[in-house]
Structures are given as structure tokens and as C-alpha cells.
Amino acid sequence: PKNQTPPTGFTNVIDPIYDYPRGDGISITGGVVYRGTRLPELEGAYIFGDYGSGRVWALTPNGNSWSRTQIASYNSHYEYGIDPSNGDLLIAGGDGNIRRLVRGDGGEQPVFPETLSATGAFQSLTTLEPENGILAYEPNVSFWSDYAIKSRWVSVPEGQIGYGLNEPWRFPEGTIWIKHFDLPMERGNPNSSVRVETRFLVKTAQGAYGISYRWNEAGTEATLADEAGEDIQYEVMVDGQPQIQTWHIPSRQECLQCHTGAAGYALSFSARQLNRNQMIEGQERNLLEYLSDIEILDTNINNAESVPSFSRADDPEASTLSRVRSYLAVNCVSCHQPGAVASTTWDARPHIPLLQMGIINGLPLNNGGSSDRRLIVPGNAELSVLLSRIKASHGFTRMPNIATNELDQAGIELITDWIESISTGYLVWQDETFEDPESVEADPSADADQDNVINAFEYLVSTDALDAGSIWQIxxxxxxxxxxxxxxxxxxxxxxxxxxxxxxxxxxxxxxxxxxxxxxxxxxxxxxxxxxxxxxxxxxxxxx
The missing domain is CATH 2.60.40 (Immunoglobulin-like)
Incomplete structure (x- = not known):
């Protein structure tokens, strides 16, 4: 499907009457012409939307052009229809509901502080020391952000966070996450960094919203970024040569394309991400246990060692599979899971068994014109679409496709090495042999029973990888x-x-x-x- 080469004779291509940029969405949901009576001002307008951004628009003729007005928002909606009884417009959403378009109450639109200092989040913009009650935290694995160095804080109001190991946490209304970005002007040298952006994500009763602040060149103040997002160009030294890097501040709608309800709105604020030690009030504490102790979590956690955690791509003590699963969960799960915005055939959630994720020999929605391609082809990186998406190679568009312009070379190397090292048969054997297939001892290169024979060979010759007395002998x-x-x-x-x-x-x-x-x-x-x-x-x- 989706071969980029037009079929023979396909020449009469008609230009669209209207198009919109990626900053407004990623997937058009075609609609209907409104002929109802409930909203007479929409008479004759074409009502349509975007599955990714959730925006709902009315498109009306304006002389020789068209005028578009946003009239509503509904995340992950995928179809429009008409109520035959009265002509009302109906919208079907990924949440399993069918909603009716009615007139709102005309409530006031929110007004955001124009500067970062006016938010009151920091005692000092020089040091970025947060105000009391705002906790600094660091996840185990950082989402790829174009070589930026990130700092994070969270503020939880009255109430508790609903804890879950495999489910998104449930946050009180008014919870705020803050993420700050410094960008090195010399690639790999953190001391050359400049301040570029600080983002806020705010949990509301109905969902969440995000806003961004853009720093001035002096690094002394940041101002509210445009609702439609902004692009900033920096000259970055890469291996001694100047290179233009475009930093993208996402639009407020782009924020919601990743921070979805299916993903729990807050990304990287979960059990596997926060199960780590960090300095808190001058002492090294496990962050999960600390949040439990101060009763921010609604669950008592006194043995964090029993809770799984994500593994960094460069962690030498973690198995390859654990590092790969962590990378995919952090960078892909916001869209690639049931109920999320992507029309997808695979599930990136970390607790799903590998062979049930749908990526090993899984059919991609877009195979680039080759029926040999699969999401992951064991032993063949060239035919693996998931890797091609990360690399933006073989004619595929880049994933993730929001707020990033630079390739994640470390992630590409990790996924490539994993693909080249696996076989479908080994994965099945690994799942049947080991209690935890993602453990270090289950790695193909590991020697689980310490008999000087690696697991990969024990699989090939059908010996017991957990019994040193099980020997393949010629x-x-x-x-x-x-x-x-x-x-x-x-x-x-x-x-x-x-x-x-x-x-x-x-x-x-x-x-x-x-x-x-x-x-x-x-x-x-x-x-x-x-x-x-x-x-x-x-x-x-x-x-x-």
C-alpha cells in the first residue's frame, strides 16, 4: 500500500481547494456539509477536522478562496455524520463516543502570563531555582530532543496521583509539569549550551494543555511563544564545522498530539521512569519511594527494587532487549498504543510481551511499495520499516514527527544492532526459556548457566540454557x-x-x-x- 510511484495513466491530479500545515495537524478527517438548523451560522459550511490535533474546522467560501474557522476540539476523532432526525452534526471519536456539535457557553478564553518570570514558577531565572513546592525530577530515559539538555520539575496540588505500574497515572486537576531545554552550540559540549525554550503542561478537568516560552539571546527572560509554534535557527558546530540546526517550538495543538489521554497526558512521569535514585533535600532517595512517603502517590511503595525500570540506550548492565523496549516505550508509546492518535498496527507499551507487540514481522500500514518490508524483519535492518522511520530513510517520513529535526544516531545504532542480532526463532525460545525475557541473562550473548556457551548457541543446538549439565557434544x-x-x-x-x-x-x-x-x-x-x-x-x- 501507499506506493510512492503513481500507477500508469495517473495524470489528472486535481489540486486541493484547501490545505493546511503540519503545525495544525497530521491526519485529515473528512467531514460533511452542514445543513442543520441548530447552528444556522454554519449553514453550507464544510465541517472537517484533524485526527492528530483534534481540531474541528468550518470551511466556507470567500470569493475565490476559502476561509477556515476552528469551531471545536475533539481529540482522536475519525468520522463525521448527520443525525437523520434533526440534521445535527455528529462526530465519532477514538474514545468510543459519538458526540453532538452544540453551541458552547461562550466562556472566556484562558489568558497566559506573557513572560516566564510572570508565571511565578522560579525563584530566580538566573539559576532556575524553582519556587517552594515544585520538585525537580529526572526520568530514567529521556525522550529524544535534538541533542538538547533538559531539566524537569513537577507541581502537584491538593489531591493524590493515582498510581499504576502498567497503566497511565491519574493526576489531580492543576498538576503542572515544567521542562526546560538548553541547546549546545558545540555538539557534545554541554558548557556551550544556550537557553532555548521552557514548556509547561497543565492538567485540567477535561484533559491538558501546553504552552511554551522562548528565551531571549541573553538568556535572561523568556516570552510566551506563538500559539502556532515557532522555528528558531542556530549555528551549531558539529565536528568543527558550522551547521544550521532548526529548533522547533511546538504549537499548542502539537503538544496534544503527543500528550494524549491514552498516554496519560504526562509523558515520562510513570513508575518505570521514576524508579531511580536522585538527590532530594540533600539526600539520595529513590524517587518513587519519596513520592509515596510524602503521600503524593495513592499507593505505598516501600520496595522500589521490585518495580521494573527503563534502561538507557548506553547502559552496559542492561540487556539489549531491555534497552530497545525502553527506547520504544519512551519515544513511541504516546501514539503507538490502543486508543492513541496513530492508526497503528503495533503496541509500544513496555509490559506487552515482545511477540504480542506486533512489530516482529508485523505488516506496516505503509510498506513503501515493497511487500517484503515488515515493521521489524529479524536480521534485516534494510527491510525493517520501524528503523526506516527513525532514520527517515528509504523514502519514509521521520518518526517521531513532531518537534524534532535531528536524527537520533544513538537510537538508530541501538535499533539497528538489535535487528541484526535477532531471529524470530530465538525470540520465541527466549520467551519460553526465561522467566524475564528482557533480563540481562536472557540476552543472546549472555551465558545464563555459566557453562561457557552463550544463549544464542544453546538456542541453535537445543540445549537447556539454564542447565550447565546440558551439553551439545559431537x-x-x-x-x-x-x-x-x-x-x-x-x-x-x-x-x-x-x-x-x-x-x-x-x-x-x-x-x-x-x-x-x-x-x-x-x-x-x-x-x-x-x-x-x-x-x-x-x-x-x-x-x-
Missing amino acids: QPQVYSDQLTLVIPVTQNRSYTIQVSSDLETWGTWSAPGNPFAVGDELIASVSVTGSLQSAYFFRVIVGD
Whole structure:
């Protein structure tokens, strides 16, 4: 689907009568012409919206052009209809509801402070010391933000946060999250950073809203950014060469494309993200336990070690799979989960078993014109659409597609290495063998039973990776100048016997039946016999 090459004869392309920029949304929801009587001012207007931003517009002719007016908001709505009984306009949403468009009460629009200092969030803009009652925090894994260095704070009013391990937390109305961005002017040198943006996300009774403040060049004050968002260009030194980097301040509607109800509105404020130690009031504390102790959480947590946590992409003590799952959960889950804004075939939530996520050999909505492509093709990064999305390669648009213009090279390397190292069969075996498939001991390169044989090979030869006494053993039989190797075999494996005289240079043993493959047949072993003219070393290469 969605081949970028037009079919033969497809030449009569008609320009749209109206289009809008990505800052207003990401997915048009076609609508209807209004002919009802409840809202006479909309008579004859084309009512449509955007699934991503949630905006609902009325499009009316204006001479030789068209005029668009936003008349409502409804997150993740996907279809419009008409009530046949009275002509009212109906809108179906991803929340499972069908809503009727009626006239609002004309309430006043919110007025936001024009400067960051006027918000009262910080005691000092020089040090960014927050006011009392605002807590600094740091998640385990940071969402990719174009090399920016981020600082975060949260303020929780009266009430408690509804805790959940695998579910989004439930926040009291008035909870505020603050995120500040510093951008290095010399890539990799934090001391060269300048202040670029400070964002606020505010929980309301119905949902949430976001606003941003743009810092002046002196770094002394920030002013309220335009509702439609802003782009700022910086000259950044990259490997000694100047490069223009565009920093995008998201529009207020773009904020809600990620901070969705399905994701709990607040991203990276969850059990797996906050299960970490940090300095609080001069002491090193586990953040989850601290929030529980001061009764901000509605759940008592006195043993945070029993709570899973996300792993950084560069954490040498975490398994590859754990780092990959953490990366996908942090960077993709706001859209890629049930009820979110993306029309998606896979689920990035961290508690979903890997083989149920829908990414391993999963069909993409857009295969770029190649039926060989899948979301993840084990062992083949080139055909893996998920990686192509992160890299913006093979003609695919970039993901995430909001508020980022720079590729995440560390993330690309992590996902690439993982794809090249996995096979579908290993994933199934891993899931069946280990209690926690994301643990370090379940990694293909790990040796779970300490028998000097890595898990990947134990999988290939069907030995027990948790039993050091389970050994794959070749039986040699010598008759005069003939050698027979009796090799234990497993279904759907290939076997190549190699020979060397010095343990450095290896070649395929010239013997009838070598190399060989075993298909679906159930056999215990295969014997290969060849000449033995002098002393040699032998080894067997096993593949799936």
C-alpha cells in the first residue's frame, strides 16, 4: 500500500481547494456539509477536522478562496455524520463516543502570563531555582530532543496521583509539569549550551494543555511563544564545522498530539521512569519511594527494587532487549498504543510481551511499495520499516514527527544492532526459556548457566540454557583413515563442518554430505564421513 510511484495513466491530479500545515495537524478527517438548523451560522459550511490535533474546522467560501474557522476540539476523532432526525452534526471519536456539535457557553478564553518570570514558577531565572513546592525530577530515559539538555520539575496540588505500574497515572486537576531545554552550540559540549525554550503542561478537568516560552539571546527572560509554534535557527558546530540546526517550538495543538489521554497526558512521569535514585533535600532517595512517603502517590511503595525500570540506550548492565523496549516505550508509546492518535498496527507499551507487540514481522500500514518490508524483519535492518522511520530513510517520513529535526544516531545504532542480532526463532525460545525475557541473562550473548556457551548457541543446538549439565557434544569415530562425525541436530538448522591445521585458517571439510541442512523432519543426529589424512582440528558452524 501507499506506493510512492503513481500507477500508469495517473495524470489528472486535481489540486486541493484547501490545505493546511503540519503545525495544525497530521491526519485529515473528512467531514460533511452542514445543513442543520441548530447552528444556522454554519449553514453550507464544510465541517472537517484533524485526527492528530483534534481540531474541528468550518470551511466556507470567500470569493475565490476559502476561509477556515476552528469551531471545536475533539481529540482522536475519525468520522463525521448527520443525525437523520434533526440534521445535527455528529462526530465519532477514538474514545468510543459519538458526540453532538452544540453551541458552547461562550466562556472566556484562558489568558497566559506573557513572560516566564510572570508565571511565578522560579525563584530566580538566573539559576532556575524553582519556587517552594515544585520538585525537580529526572526520568530514567529521556525522550529524544535534538541533542538538547533538559531539566524537569513537577507541581502537584491538593489531591493524590493515582498510581499504576502498567497503566497511565491519574493526576489531580492543576498538576503542572515544567521542562526546560538548553541547546549546545558545540555538539557534545554541554558548557556551550544556550537557553532555548521552557514548556509547561497543565492538567485540567477535561484533559491538558501546553504552552511554551522562548528565551531571549541573553538568556535572561523568556516570552510566551506563538500559539502556532515557532522555528528558531542556530549555528551549531558539529565536528568543527558550522551547521544550521532548526529548533522547533511546538504549537499548542502539537503538544496534544503527543500528550494524549491514552498516554496519560504526562509523558515520562510513570513508575518505570521514576524508579531511580536522585538527590532530594540533600539526600539520595529513590524517587518513587519519596513520592509515596510524602503521600503524593495513592499507593505505598516501600520496595522500589521490585518495580521494573527503563534502561538507557548506553547502559552496559542492561540487556539489549531491555534497552530497545525502553527506547520504544519512551519515544513511541504516546501514539503507538490502543486508543492513541496513530492508526497503528503495533503496541509500544513496555509490559506487552515482545511477540504480542506486533512489530516482529508485523505488516506496516505503509510498506513503501515493497511487500517484503515488515515493521521489524529479524536480521534485516534494510527491510525493517520501524528503523526506516527513525532514520527517515528509504523514502519514509521521520518518526517521531513532531518537534524534532535531528536524527537520533544513538537510537538508530541501538535499533539497528538489535535487528541484526535477532531471529524470530530465538525470540520465541527466549520467551519460553526465561522467566524475564528482557533480563540481562536472557540476552543472546549472555551465558545464563555459566557453562561457557552463550544463549544464542544453546538456542541453535537445543540445549537447556539454564542447565550447565546440558551439553551439545559431537561424537568422533575414527576407522583407519576415515573420520565420522556424529552431530546432534535440531529442526530447521544448517550445519557446516570446517577444518583447520592451525586453528587460524578454516575451510569447509571436503566430505560427502557437508554442508547439510535439517528441515522439519525429526531426527536425532546426522553422521558425516570423510578422509582423515593428517592431524586436523574440526568445528561445526550452526545456523538457523
